Amino acid sequence: MEDIDAMFSHLLGEIDHLSQSLKPAEEDPASHKESTFSIGFTDLNESLNELEDHDLDALVADLGSKSTPQESSTYQHNSTLADNQTVPPNMTHGSAAAAALALPANNEPSKREPQTKADKIKLALEKLTEAKFKKLIVKVLMSDGSSKTLMVDERQTIREVLDKLFEKTHCDCSLDWCLCETNPELAIERGFEDHECLVDPLSVWPRHSQNKIYFVLRPQKYVMFTEPQLFYMWKKKKACLGKINEDAKRLLIKENFGGSTVIVPDLEGTLHLKEDGKKVWKPRYFVLRASGIYYVPKGKTKSSSDLVCFVHFDKVDIYSTDNYKQKYRAPTNFCFMLKHPCIQKESHYIKFLCCDDERTLLLWVNSIRIAKYGTFLYENYQAAVTRMSRRQTPQFAAYRDVSTTHNPSPPMMTNVEDYPYEPPPDFIPPPPPGHA
Numbered sequence: 001m002e003d004i005d006a007m008f009s010h011l012l013g014e015i016d017h018l019s020q021s022l023k024p025a026e027e028d029p030a031s032h033k034e035s036t037f038s039i040g041f042t043d044l045n046e047s048l049n050e051l052e053d054h055d056l057d058a059l060v061a062d063l064g065s066k067s068t069p070q071e072s073s074t075y076q077h078n079s080t081l082a083d084n085q086t087v088p089p090n091m092t093h094g095s096a097a098a099a100a101l102a103l104p105a106n107n108e109p110s111k112r113e114p115q116t117k118a119d120k121i122k123l124a125l126e127k128l129t130e131a132k133f134k135k136l137i138v139k140v141l142m143s144d145g146s147s148k149t150l151m152v153d154e155r156q157t158i159r160e161v162l163d164k165l166f167e168k169t170h171c172d173c174s175l176d177w178c179l180c181e182t183n184p185e186l187a188i189e190r191g192f193e194d195h196e197c198l199v200d201p202l203s204v205w206p207r208h209s210q211n212k213i214y215f216v217l218r219p220q221k222y223v224m225f226t227e228p229q230l231f232y233m234w235k236k237k238k239a240c241l242g243k244i245n246e247d248a249k250r251l252l253i254k255e256n257f258g259g260s261t262v263i264v265p266d267l268e269g270t271l272h273l274k275e276d277g278k279k280v281w282k283p284r285y286f287v288l289r290a291s292g293i294y295y296v297p298k299g300k301t302k303s304s305s306d307l308v309c310f311v312h313f314d315k316v317d318i319y320s321t322d323n324y325k326q327k328y329r330a331p332t333n334f335c336f337m338l339k340h341p342c343i344q345k346e347s348h349y350i351k352f353l354c355c356d357d358e359r360t361l362l363l364w365v366n367s368i369r370i371a372k373y374g375t376f377l378y379e380n381y382q383a384a385v386t387r388m389s390r391r392q393t394p395q396f397a398a399y400r401d402v403s404t405t406h407n408p409s410p411p412m413m414t415n416v417e418d419y420p421y422e423p424p425p426d427f428i429p430p431p432p433p434g435h436a
Helices: 002-022 029-035 044-050 053-064 072-078 117-130 158-169 199-203 246-257 358-373 375-391 394-398
Strands: 135-141 147-153 177-183 188-191 212-217 268-274 281-288 292-295 308-312 317-321 335-339 351-354
Touching: 135 199, 147 158, 158 177, 158 375, 268 358, 281 351, 281 358, 317 358, 335 358, 358 375
Parallel strands: 135 212
Antiparallel strands: 135 147, 177 188, 177 212, 188 317, 268 281, 268 351, 281 292, 292 308, 317 335, 335 351
């Protein structure tokens, strides 16, 4: 009975620790209420003032409309972007921001039409208490230190946000453009998938968060489709992987993504695992499966019956890291993290893994994405290729529509001494304060 009591007490302690990891520190009700309307900005007035006049007009019209959840046309009309000029350093390097707004539940016509920007902001503030659907006024940082302020509906996907950023920035619309979130406290970054809704991850950011949103190029975003041999022929020698022709790549994609379920790369190997609460890393042999990552206990074999589950993918996201060799004494800087998106600070429920080199990191990070997102990832790629082809950008010639269903020719391989692996780009830390 004493052992049972001790185990039960330990379990209660673990539950309490998890609760503390998922919940932010207690704040007074008034402060918490304001945080639901303003995240990152000093207050809601500041976030509304970031919008240009025509976007504020659209917001006021939205708040005063009689739209319902079924009226998707209103959503399409009101999810409008606002351009920002290059912001001062103290704003550019501030928090990526969002002020949660919404469509009102009860709509009454205002007694008078607001004329000035101050009047429009006042009217918007009055309507916020009747909010039903969230809107975020989001500050997206660019690599040159400037930013764009855009208004995002909670039903708007990352792909739709990217499309509007393409229109406002006049960039090349490459498949590699990505929206990324950064967490300076944990020194991590994650690129959002195109089918995700931007409002969801931003809603779990704590008040006064230093997290940011970046609009950047990420060459590895769809590398599993542009270079599928890296993941489905990873056991082959480099000489065999070099310069596989496009027909062979299409065949690989058709075999692994063309069925009713996606085939996950049969990836396995030794990774270094960080011990809980310590800066100690120990090697373990891990095996990737569709449901999660498993490891081989000491003295056991790699047979399925001996594997022990390390983590399931349904409740965690994967993050790249920055300089963990110095921060946590990792064996190398090629690390990645698996955690629940609500955990925004250090916790025993975060899984830290370290790879020996860039190629291994590329394999594991993107193979985990294949296992976690499956068909969604392939559909995202197809949609991105279709959109780029409609825009008729010069870069489209470099990307083939792998979704075409024709009979590919047999794979042809050319021996090459060194395959030019594309390493994942370095984590982009926030620039130092005062840097233009």
